[in-house]
Amino acid sequence: MTEQELARALMMQGILSAQQVQEAAKQRSGGKRFAQVLVDNGWASRSDIMALDPTALQAESTSLNFTKKDTDTAPAQTGLGQGEQRDLDDTGVRIHGEEDRHDDPNLGPIILYVNELLKIAVQMRASDMHLEPREDGLLPRYRVDGQLRAGGLIPKELMPPILSRLKVLCHLDITEQRLPQDGRFRADIGGLTFDFRVSTLPTIYGEKIVIRLLDRSSLVTDLRQLGFQGDTRDTFQDMLQRSQGMILVTGPTGSGKTTTLYAALAATRDDTKNVITVEDPVEYELTGVNQTNVHPEIGLTFAAQLRSILRQDPDVILVGEIRDGETADIAIRAALTGHLVLSTLHTNSAVAAVTRLQDMDIAPFLIASSLSGVVAQRLVRMICRSCRVRMGEDDPEYEAWVSRLNLEPGFPLYHGEGCEECNDRGTRGRLAIIELLPVEREIRRAIMNKASSMDLRDIAIANGMRTLWQDGLSKLRQGLTTPDEIARVLLGTEEGIDEESPATAGAGGPAH
């Protein structure tokens, strides 16, 4: 990418003004790179620039300089000049299974380029990297804290070698370009170990690749770190200590259900228990746990796999997701016969899990007797701790939030101002907003009597259930998240949270 292209892209993203571009062009005359001038002036962050052009901030002499000629010739002929080749240790990327290649003088530019792409994804703390074939090139996009950010277009002629390199890493068929494939590889980057889960999808312009980054060292298995606080955490931990019963985690896609399941599993795990999972697919490899994948294409569905697992003398069973009545039925029967069963359901609230199971034709008495508890959750971005500030009460924005969220006067609200730690985003990491419904006597009786979810909810609240809304406000008050985030995940789905019930004053949500 030329400096003009970089400038144009940053302007289009609204990061840079035309005036700053002119000023930067003047300042760079001292031999400094254009991108470096932008960073030094604080006009663009390193990650903004890296996302567009991975090499823009490198010293001139070591930039990976691809031209059409370089890629047309043998891969051993690198685009790097003489004596400028870097080994894997320098780039900080170490692919597992390729350790013997560290000293390979023929490490091609493509290998280094792909390493560079992986490194950017890691530096940006992306959860996924997309490589999208477009008419005019390959567009990298990075999902950071739930949102996709585009990088700079990679020249079209680099597309085939990059895709081949990624396929080689995952032991996929390089020649197969018409069928979707998936695989994985592991690499150490900057001292952390990542699992990269790769899937390919042929599109009209070529194969699109999505790489999910699973940071093995960052898997949070601490319930408190995930967002379980106070009584909620104690109650949840008690449920996990029981030797039988079913615990469900609910929420929309991307609400962190799987992470909570893994943390729950970690809390139950000990050497005296046989723990088996059936997942679609296995995300993180957990020590001491027998993890299996479903393969619906060969008839190995959740239900089929669950039946086999039950013949393996399990104590704790994790079912990735309950999607159908058959799986629900087997899981519930397992929970009633001396197994602790953990699973997820795609519903918006804890009480809705009960009605969903009823909709799957599970008899109310089976639900009432098997269910130990249901968690409902949402993910919010956390305020960066290094740049968190309290909003002034005379700030018009503060007043707008207090009224929109129906907060009491003086309610403390915080936001991040943006700093180096958070790439100027003001937020860093995510946290779950949690509602936990323990299925105790009264709730159990109500389920047997086919109570509506509205009634179940009222009983639960009367028995002290902290709703998603209440937990959200508590985390807002603690300065863990912003009012925008609470509004985003809780206001938009208000009818979802309350199902058919209107917002109950003080507990359900803001009175509009």
Ligand SMILES: [Zn+2]
């Ligand atoms: Zn910050």
